[in-house]
Amino acid sequence: MPVPEVTYQREEALDPAEYIDVMERSTLSERRPINDRPRIEAMCRHANLFVTARLDGKLVGIARSFTDFVFCTYLSCLAVDQAYQRQGIGIRLIKETKRHTPAAELILLAAPAAEGYYPKTGMTRFTHTFLLDNIDDLKV
Numbered sequence: 263m264p265v266p267e268v269t270y271q272r273e274e275a276l277d278p279a280e281y282i283d284v285m286e287r288s289t290l291s292e293r294r295p296i297n298d299r300p301r302i303e304a305m306c307r308h309a310n311l312f313v314t315a316r317l318d319g320k321l322v323g324i325a326r327s328f329t330d331f332v333f334c335t336y337l338s339c340l341a342v343d344q345a346y347q348r349q350g351i352g353i354r355l356i357k358e359t360k361r362h363t364p365a366a367e368l369i370l371l372a373a374p375a376a377e378g379y380y381p382k383t384g385m386t387r388f389t390h391t392f393l394l395d396n397i398d399d400l401k402v
Contacts, residue, residue: 268346270315270355271313271314272311272313274312278302290339305326311325312326313359324340329363336369
């Protein structure tokens with residue numbers, strides 16, 4: 263019996279239930295609002311590039327991005343089911359995301375547990391990044 267192969271593809275939309283499920287099977291559920299269904303639905307509705315990794319139809323990895331396809335691509339979520347990590351799925355999701363946006367710079371914010379992973383992929387650490395969570399923190 264042949265061993266099933268992981269398939270990678272761009273999908274036009276992502277079911278919020280599938281997104282939550284793969285977040286729970288990865289380590290990203292700790293940093294995503296998985297218990298806020300309307301917010302998750304909005305996250306899936308407004309992202310404009312989904313690259314998936316599926317095994318026999320089951321979602322085992324996701325790269326969810328926002329892009330203009332020519333200048334920048336923000337890879338907002340890169341998640342791989344823990345049972346399938348260390349098999350090259352994450353790097354392949356990054357590669358497929360970049361393949362769909364070849365002229366754009368690929369940008370991501372690393373989860374603390376994954377900070378050591380990205381330099382190994384060939385990505386460059388960039389220190390000139392800023393974050394604003396609360397508008398009241400903006401000094402005018």
